[in-house]
Amino acid sequence: MAIDLTLAWALLLAFAVFTYVVLDGFDLGLGILYPFFPKKQDRDLMMNSVAPVWDGNETWLVLGGGGLFAAFPLAYAIILPATYPLIVAMLLALIFRGVAFEFRWRAGRPFSAWVWDGAFIGGSTLAALCQGMILGTLLQGIEVEGRAYAGGWWDWLTPFTLLCGVSVVAGYALLGACWLNIKTEGGIQARARVAARVAGLATVAGIVGVSAATPFLETAYFERWLAWPGILEVAIVPVLVAALTLWLARALTSGKGPDWLPMLLALGLFLLCFAGLGVSMWPYVIPPAVTLQDAAAPESSQMFMFVGAVVLVPIILAYTAYAYWVFRGKLDPDEGYH
């Protein structure tokens, strides 16, 4: 029973983190794309497309952090000090982009409007970069002694973590562009598709780079990915990535098919990356030192929360879906201003 509960929490947290990436990914992506849409009316439209839902999206990050704290307190207590500067930078970046949603409309002068646009761009990009680097730090392994982080203060800064960071920035930009493709029409939609192609190329390059580097970080990764005969099973992940990439390229260049198709395919790519990450890390929560079991909270804690989560998460998904439904459809640029 205890084993099942820990596994259940691992899956639930993976679900929370993936939902966060899916939802906040595209709205951070809009911030990353802002420099390529300099016209004020395009920017207004982009921000309006997520204004009613962004705090809900960010709440999944709180659930990811809070859930890790609750279900795997040891992992939380090691990962956060190990990635301290990245976490602090990410939080401060999220402050800048979060307040920009409100402050941008309050700014009295062009200069302060420009400042809050800059805060939205810088905050979104830095938050995405930090999230990718945190992932990279985790993947490359964290030094642990006893029950605490034992590494140095710059361990999180390596070419590998930077590669992960840049890849996540590209990936979020892809999601942002696919979101715009759904929500807009005309010229801005055409430019969104161009942006999606560029960001898509960069994302796939990032996926290839990170995947190529990962097996050489730890012998366990190498054996899991490249040893015979396991390679036959795990090879399905890269094969599917290649297939989805080709499909996405076709969907974006042909312009045919429903507007939501590129988004769906991009999310498919993210899901595969997530699965690949699971293959690499299992059964560790902090490779190569701490397994999920080591870090698990006592059964009484996991059970107490699990009962609530099973009931509440479907309800949350239902009303979140409702909120998206209320604000569905193409944005009408004429609605925003005259």
Next chain:
Amino acid sequence: MDSFLGLDATILARIQFGFTVSFHFIFPAISIGLASYLAVLNALYLWKRDATYLRLFNFWVKIFAISFAMGVVSGIVMSYQFGTNWSGFSDKAGPVVGPLMAYEVLTAFFLEAGFLGIMLFGRRKVGPGLHMLATLMVAVGTAISATWILSVNSWMQTPQGFGMNEAGQFIPEDWWAIVFTPSFPYRLAHTLTAAYLTTAFIVGGTGAWHLLRGHGHNPGVRTMFSMAMWMIVVTAPLQVMVGHEHGLNTLEHQPVKIAAMEGHFESHPDGAPLILLGLPDQAAGEMRYEISIPHLSSVIFGLGWNGAMEGLDVVPDAEEPPVAVIFWSFRVMVGLGFLMVGAGLWGLWARWRGALYATPMLWRAMVAMGPSGLVAVIAGWITTEVGRQPYVVYGQLRTADAVSPLGASAVGWSLIAFVVIYFTVFGAGVVYLLRLMSKPPELNEREGPDEGPIRTAGLTPHQMVEDGQAGDGQAETGRGAPRPAE
């Protein structure tokens, strides 16, 4: 031990937590009260069909949106502070407090965030009934959030219902006992009442400002001032009573904290005096220049004229919290509390004489007291949190054993980053809030309650915040006026 500007990592981590949480709490203190106020305004509007309530709703909802956004982003910081700076606490107490905070996310944060968009931008899209429901859900969410986080805090103050494992972790044994610790009901009541009172003074102060500026003919201004004055005259005395009960509870469970609040360095076996003012000298263990009323402290605590009260002399020096901070923050809170009661009574008297809208002295006093709730709330939190020292989990886990294994410079530099960014970003936010408050609530005559086309496509969130306008009825009014930013 390394240090940064002469401070060690533990004290820097404490300053960082104290700074970020104090800044954060300003926004929930506003949004808890304001969310309920907005729900009341919207309900009154739907019930009485009086456009004044809609005008007030549209005025305050913009202010709510900004303070809520600042609360969200400063709150995300808090959910990670436990891990970054307090990993010892996270590892050891995580099994107990983690699930409570996870419940806060699941039952409150998602509820607020999920319905906020509909509350702010959806009146026309979903109709009045569902919009009212969304507004109510946001208000309920803020209260649920307060409930869970105060349950966590109360457990840290009066812990129970746990065991210990060999790794030194707190293991939950009785969740009912953990959620409902002895100090929890008092702390929750005191904090929620504080949030309502804080909001009442902000609303009342804003109304008073517009009355002073000659907007007394504006029914929105009159209504907000009147509603706030009613709220104050009820909640301010209530808060004094709740605070008193909370104090009795603290005496029972954390007598050392009470000794520090009262400034009792020595035990008083024959009745303790109420020290009104003085200079605490903790090193010497005495109160200098004390002005006190004999026996009154014992009487207030219900111990009788000669009731014995223990002082700080009964505990070793290492168990004492820093007295001066607590002594003064407590007096600031209590002093403001009595001023609030006075303001409420003055308002009642003016109303009874029919002079609520003809007493500029009252208005000036209310403008001056506009931020008094915020100051009192922060002072109160300082009293209770510093009063728990040197423990983070009272009597169980010392603050010094809870801190992360970080270098002082890492904590120091991040503290500087937080301070600089909080003051600039939230400073700008406060300027925007004040700018919104300083414009009187206007009602465009054509901004009919139910007139105008129902919007069928697109979303127009920023219209909600267009100056002097609000989402409802935007379709045909004020569209020609460009925003200042354009």
